[in-house]
Amino acid sequence: MIDVLLGLQWGDEGKGKIVDYLAAKYDVIARFQGGPNAGHTLYVNGNKVVLHTIPSGVFQSHCLNLIGNGVVIDPVTLQKEIHTIVALQPDLLSRLFISQRAHLIIPTHRALDAASEASKGQEKIGSTLKGIGPAYMDKTGRNGLRVGDVLSKDFDKKYEQLKQKHLQMLKQYEHQVDWQEWEAQFFAAIDHLRTLQIVNAEYWIDNQLKAGKKILAEGAQGSMLDIDFGTYPFVTSSNTIAAGVCNGLGVAPSTIGEVYGITKAYCTRVGGGPFPTELLDDTGEALRKAGSEFGATTGRPRRCGWIDLVALRYAVMLSGVTKLIITKTDVLDQFSPIQAAVAYKVDGVETKELPYDLCSVSVEPVYQSFAGWGKPISECKTYEETSQDFKDYCRFVEQYLQTKIGYVSNGTGRDQLLVIS
Ligand code: GDP
Ligand code: IMO
Ligand code: MG
Numbered sequence: 001m002i003d004v005l006l007g008l009q010w011g012d013e014g015k016g017k018i019v020d021y022l023a024a025k026y027d028v029i030a031r032f033q034g035g036p037n038a039g040h041t042l043y044v045n046g047n048k049v050v051l052h053t054i055p056s057g058v059f060q061s062h063c064l065n066l067i068g069n070g071v072v073i074d075p076v077t078l079q080k081e082i083h084t085i086v087a088l089q090p091d092l093l094s095r096l097f098i099s100q101r102a103h104l105i106i107p108t109h110r111a112l113d114a115a116s117e118a119s120k121g122q123e124k125i126g127s128t129l130k131g132i133g134p135a136y137m138d139k140t141g142r143n144g145l146r147v148g149d150v151l152s153k154d155f156d157k158k159y160e161q162l163k164q165k166h167l168q169m170l171k172q173y174e175h176q177v178d179w180q181e182w183e184a185q186f187f188a189a190i191d192h193l194r195t196l197q198i199v200n201a202e203y204w205i206d207n208q209l210k211a212g213k214k215i216l217a218e219g220a221q222g223s224m225l226d227i228d229f230g231t232y233p234f235v236t237s238s239n240t241i242a243a244g245v246c247n248g249l250g251v252a253p254s255t256i257g258e259v260y261g262i263t264k265a266y267c268t269r270v271g272g273g274p275f276p277t278e279l280l281d282d283t284g285e286a287l288r289k290a291g292s293e294f295g296a297t298t299g300r301p302r303r304c305g306w307i308d309l310v311a312l313r314y315a316v317m318l319s320g321v322t323k324l325i326i327t328k329t330d331v332l333d334q335f336s337p338i339q340a341a342v343a344y345k346v347d348g349v350e351t352k353e354l355p356y357d358l359c360s361v362s363v364e365p366v367y368q369s370f371a372g373w374g375k376p377i378s379e380c381k382t383y384e385e386t387s388q389d390f391k392d393y394c395r396f397v398e399q400y401l402q403t404k405i406g407y408v409s410n411g412t413g414r415d416q417l418l419v420i421s
Contacts, residue, residue, distance in 0.1 A: 001209075001215070001255060001256070001258075002030075002209070002215040002216070002217055002245065002251055002255045002256055002257060003026075003214070003215070003216050003217070003258040003259070004216075004217045004219065004242050004245050004256060004258070004259045004260065004319070005018065005019055005216060005217065005219060005260040005262065006219035006223060006240065006241065006242060006259065006261055006262065006315075006319055006321070007219055007221060007222030007223065007240070007261075007262055007263075008222060008261045008262060008263045008312055008315040008316065008319075008321070009222045009224055009263055009268070009308075009311070009312070009315070010221075010222050010225055010267070010268065010269035010270070010275070011038075011221045011222040011269075011270070012039075012222075012264075012268055012270065012293075012295070012296065013263055013327055014041075014262060014264065014327035014328060014409055015056070015218065015220070015262055016040025016041050016042045016051060016056045017042060017043070017327070017409065017414065018260070018262060018325055018327070018407070018409065019040070019055070019056035019057060019216065019218045020042045020044075020056050020057070020059055020060070020414055021414050021417055022260075023056065023057035023059075023060040023216065024060055025214065026057065026214045026215060026216040027062070027063065027064065027208065027214050027215065028057070028063065028064045028066060028205070028213055028214070028215040028216070029055040029056060029058075029063055029066070029215075029216050030055060030065075030066040030067075030068050030205065030216070030217050030218065030249055031054075031055045031066070031068055031071050031217075031218050031220065031248075032068045032070045032071065032217050032218075032219070032244055032247075032248025032249045033068075033070040033071060033219070033221075033238035033239060033240060033244045034072075034219075034220030034221050034238055034240070035052075035053060035071055035072035035105060035130060035131075035132050035135070035220075036053055036073075036074050036077040036078075036130045036132075036297070037052075037127075037128040037132045037220070037221070037236060037297060038051075038052055038220035038221065038297065039051075039052060039295065039298075040052075040218075040220070040296070041296050042056060042059060042414075043413055044059045044088060047088065049084070049088065050296045051081065051085075052077055052081055052297065053067060053071065053073055053077060053078050053081060054067070054081050054082070054096065055067070056218055057216070057218075058085055058089055058092055058095070058096070059088070059089055061091065061095075063095065064095050064097065064208075065095055065096050065097065066098075066199075066204070066249075067097070067098045067102055068099050068201055068205075068248045068249040068250075069099040069101035069201060069202070069248060069249070069250060070102070070238065070244060070247055070248020071099075071102045071103075071248070072102070072103045072105050072131075072135040072136060072139070073102050073103070073104055073105065073193075074104075074105040074110075075104065075105075075186060075189035075190055075192070075193045076182070076185050076186055076189045078193070079188075079192045079193075093196065093197075096196065096197060097197045097198075097199045097201065097204060098193075098196055098197065098198050098201075099198075099199065099200075099202075100146065100147050100148030100151075100198050100200060101146055101147070101148065101201065101202075101250075102146065102147045103136075103138070103139045103145065103146055103147075104135070104144070104146065104147060104149075105130065105131040105132070105134075106131075106135075106145065106159065106162060106166075106186065107163075107180075107182035107183050107186050108134075108162075108163050108166035108167065108170070108179055109131030109134040109135045109138070109166070110129065110130065110134075110177075110179065110182065111166070111177035111179035112131070112166055112169060113129050113130065113132070113133055114129050114175065114177045115170055115173035115175045115176070116133070116134070116173070117129065118173070118174075118175035119173050119174065119175060123272075124272060125233065125234055125235075125271060125272055125273070126234070126270070126271025126272040126273070126300075127271065128271075128297050129298075132236060132237055132238075133236075133237045134166075135237075136237035136238060138162065143162060144162075145162055147193065147198055148198065150190050150193055150194055150198075151194065151198065155190070201249070201250065202249070202250030202251070205249055205250065205251060206251075209251075209255060217245045217248075217249060219240055219244075220238075221236045221238070221240045222240060222315075223240055223241050223261075223314075223315035223318060224269075224311055224315065225240055226239055226240040226241050226244075226318075227239055227240075229241060229318055231273045231274050231358050231359070234271065234272050234359075241315070241318045241319045242259050242318070242319035242320060242321075243318075258322050258323060259319055259320055259321050259322050259323070260321070260322075260323050260324075260325055261315065261316055261319060261323070261324055261403070262324075262325045262326075262327060263307065263312055263324065263325075263326055263327070264291075264326070264327050264328045264331075265307060265326050265328055265329045265331065265338075266287055266291070266304065266305065266306055266307050266328070266331065266332065267304070267305050267306060267307050267308050267311075268287075268291070268293050268302040268303060268304050268305075269302065269303045270295045270298070270300050270301075270302045271300075273358075274358035274359055275303055275305060276308060276311075276341065276358065276363045276364075276365050277305035277306045277307070277341045277365050278303050278304070278305040279304060279305045279306065283335075284303070284304045285304075286335070287304035287305075287335075288302065288304045290331045290332075290334060290335075291304070291328055306339040306340060306341060306365070306367065307339075307340045307341070308340075308341045308365065309340050309341055309342050309397070309401065310341055310342070310343060310344055310352055310353075310354060310365075311341075311354060312401060313352065313400065313401055314353075314354045316401050316403055321401075321403050322403065322404075323403070323406035323407075323421075324397070324398070324401065324403050324404065324405045324406060325405070325406055325407045325408075325409065326394070326405060326407075326408050326409065327409035328409065329373075329377045329390070329408055329409065330376070330377050330410045330416075332377075333372075333373060333376040333377060334372075336371060336372025336373075337369045338370045338371075338372055338393070339367040339368070339369055339370070340367065340368050340370065340396075340397075341365035341366065341367055342367070342368045342400065343365075343366040344363050344364065344365060344366065345364040346363055347361050347362055350366060370389070370396070371389045372389065373386070373389055373390045373393075374388075374389045374390075375387040375390075377390060377408075377410045378410050378411055378416075380410060380418060382418060382419075383419065383420050386408075386418070394408070394420070404420075404421050405420050405421070406419070406421050407419055
């Protein structure tokens with residue numbers, strides 16, 4: 001079976017930490033979408049590591065790690081990441097596999113991302129500028145370059161054709177980007193890529209399943225950044241919900257087992273776009289400070305606000321989440337009361353449904369107030385030790401979302417996790 005782990009908000013819910021913990025129970029960890037826009041933070045023996053393309057199972061030495069066909073790979077970032085991880089985990093390369101169908105991000109994709117964002121001015125998406133959107137555009141536009149192409153003798157020709165197409169496109173933008181200096185690095189990274197284990201991943205994963213291996217699919221970004229169901233156009237360019245696993249790994253829906261959905265005990269967003277529960281006041285600032293809410297990939301300050309149960313219920317519905325994981329509960333230790341949005345007033349009318357276009361309506365969250373935790377959760381070693389107020393809050397969230405909470409995370413460390421069910 002393939003279990004799935006997804007972010008239910010706008011990303012950065014703590015997926016890296018949880019995958020690193022859960023990986024102890026799995027044989028294979030597989031990324032199925034996204035690319036180096038992701039930044040998954042892990043603490044390994046006290047060292048902070050941020051993973052962008054490599055699955056978060058690399059530090060459990062029995063785990064194989066697959067970068068699936070749904071991922072877009074920047075060979076330069078991948079090479080740098082491998083270099084960093086090998087220093088900590090020397091056997092990495094023997095446990096890393098890459099789908100030949102995964103698409104490549106080339107230097108001019110990054111230039112197009114930057115030029116397109118600059119041309120939008122105030123309306124910009126707030127992209128991570130890693131070339132994600134342009135690379136997925138070439139994939140669906142049937143122009144893309146895939147990992148398997150690096151093994152073909154025509155690779156340089158194919159690259160040149162795609163680059164020329166991009167150069168024509170870049171001419172329409174005022175903002176010019178100096179991408180040429182990235183090209184030498186890119187070709188060095190392509191040489192490195194050729195030395196890695198490039199596999200026919202859909203057969204590879206099928207063989208793992210037939211051998212009875214346990215697989216965990218690791219999502220990147222979050223459900224509200226999904227290309228179809230997120231806060232379009234302020235989204236990323238892939239399907240971040242559970243459905244993306246089938247496309248992104250080449251597996252049948254019947255192979256999917258547990259779907260873990262992760263949410264913070266509050267909410268953050270980095271980049272532009274609607275965020276109904278955003279706090280632009282001192283409380284928002286206090287959340288940012290207490291939660292160290294700065295982007296793992298870009299270092300940008302994350303926008304902060306209260307948990308949004310309306311959006312969470314939507315995300316749980318879209319992916320059929322079977323188990324919830326609530327992270328960063330310790331960040332709320334110092335807050336009382338704690339608010340949770342339980343409905344929206346959309347143009348004055350109360351609803352529990354997410355509107356089609358959050359950008360074009362006026363949305364006012366309806367909050368339910370909860371006492372703070374009382375006892376600091378960061379000091380608790382088991383769920384039983386937590387305060388009654390915290391337990392009541394958990395029951396409320398479970399009832400609202402009609403889903404059981406499996407784990408509560410109360411710190412950055414691998415073992416700072418309270419098991420509930
Ligand atoms: P991801 O993209 O979902 O993997 O999340 P990020 O790594 O971008 O951001 C999550 C941040 O929160 C990281 O700095 C984690 O170390 C940190 N983190 C994860 N879980 C907890 C938690 O329970 N408590 C605290 N205080 N920090 C956490
Ligand atoms: P992880 O996996 C948070 C956001 C960007 C921007 C929008 C589009 O660490 O949770 P893109 O570069 O994809 O074109 O940017 O999506 N974004 C993320 N926000 N966490 C992420 O990944 C993100 N990946 C993209 O900030 O608003
Ligand atoms: Mg992140």
